[in-house]
Amino acid sequence: MGRPKTIVEKIWDQHVIHQEEGKPELIYIDLHLVHEVTSPQAFEGLRMKNRKVRRPDRTYATMDHNVPTLHRHIIKDQISKKQMDTLKENCDEFGIRLADINHPDQGIVHIIGPQLGLTQPGKTIVCGDSHTSTHGAFGALAFGIGTSEVEHVLATQSLWQATPKTLKVNVDGELGTGVTAKDLILAIIAKFGVRFGTGYVVEYTGEAIRKLSMEERMTICNMSIEAGARAGLISPDETTVEYLRGKRHVPKGEEFEAVAQEWLSLATDPGAEYDAAVEINASEIEPQVTWGTNPSQCVPVGAATPDPSVLEDAQEQDSIQRALDYMGLEPNQDIQSIPIEHVFIGSCTNSRISDLRKAAEIVKGGKVHEGVRAMVVPGSFSVKQQAEAEGLDTIFLTAGFEWREAGCSMCLAMNDDIVPPGERCASTSNRNFEGRQGNGARTHLVSPEMAAAAALEGSFVDVRKFGATVGG
């Protein structure tokens, strides 16, 4: 055996088509996921130059960003409708599989890839969406691209990319009761900042990561981009293999066993070197709540908002003050004193079946607090069906939650699911940017359990107070 390699190096080496000194390398793309918002201009570009889609069989499209989550067959917004119709026409014209709004496989693009088994270890996966990093949970090299690159991949099934630098984020220890994968990734970003991953592919390693389920690993990898990293991944192990067994697009029988061995061999070799490394201990982490307008502006639920006046750097003071002003918060304000008006449980970060189960566990038997509007938006049609089969919809509806159809929904508020100006939302999504959930909307990122507890309490509350048995 040669020099020990990281999983990133192994995947990279397998995908280089062309290399030459002083240039990025041309790498092959195994799977291209497409959605309605970032693709129309790419298809138009192909048409203008009379180009074809090179591998329609390696391309898969769905509708998620724009779709209504209520009365989905009456699309009031004509511009949204046009964008969805355009995707349908483009997929028909270029021969691409599409899970459209009426299709049983429809859902958020990063939820359905893994669910269908399209996402597999060792693959290179791209999508015109920055949360493509989610698929890294399987040990795939998956990253978001712009629309010009979408066009490039459609036409050539390849991309020019600089050899990635690798960053190891090692998480030892064990997550405490009531502390989730969402809290872990928020704590990582809070500790190291929104830029620490810029220019790197992150590999999450360590005891605490190994113990996570596949769905929890997806939550972690999903938010890699919030740390600046285009891709974040986790070496495949038995958990990965078991999750994929029986999924529609993976091989069956003996062939599966053979491919599973290949997957396992992709894991980073002991002693492999990274370009950089950081460490955090899972046992120190508490349930997190963001207070500001980027995901690193985040504190444990028992803490308070920061006080900019104690900082030395004027620019930093200014940006904290600006965030507090936008959020309508005071310095040193207790997180648990902040009342909320909206709760959103959904998005590609936290809308898988296990997220809904854990939220339902908290909600069961309770009532949504007066004045709070709470909604659950499952990540895919099939997650919704599964949840309904388990009676989770009844638990949410009885408590006063709205129960919606699958889509991105209030994560980015491109459809009708909008938080009004100045109002506050506890959200299980991944971005708390200004205006993300609606112009002037104030977003606090939390785990599904914390969101569920906030819905009942009407303000943030330590989920551990609810006697949660979740976490780890």
Place this chain on the structure above:
Amino acid sequence: MEPIKQHTGLIYPLDRSNVDTDQIIPKQFLKRIERQGFGQFLFYNWRFNDDGSKRDDFSLNNPMYKDATVLVGGENFGCGSSREHAPWAIQDFGFKVVIATSFADIFYNNCFKNGILPIMLPRHEVNHLLERAKDEKVTLSVDLVNQQIKSDHGLVSAFDIQPYHKDMLLNGWDEISVTLNYADAIDQYETEKAK
């Protein structure tokens, strides 16, 4: 794509860090299926009130910067989503060069596909430009061939850029045409490894 070799233009200083793509172009404008016409929506929520009138508290509305073509920002410019609508809006508004202490990866890449030159400079130089351009008009000359910037009040600085990116901008290349020259290599890869 139009090549860039040299550019001289007025600076617009945007002294904020972590300017994200949701600020550059809010999502309600992502529903269009065209590539043009996004400039009118640039920094929409910062530029306009709910009733569509201009906000006086946002400096881009200051007539002094009306003809600006060089956007100077802070740290981590363009973070957030992969939406290429962000560089489309910046370019369509009239900016040709964006200067910052650091950029988000996807945004940085997207710039080159759209004839925008992103330049990273050390913090003290960026701060110097931001400070100067706050109250007076500052003109900056950018020379991509020699990788140098010069301001009309005497700041001269060199910048780094990868040769591949530089060539793309200097020649105004359509990247797909370049890649199609490697069609044989892609065919061969597919025959061997990706049937």
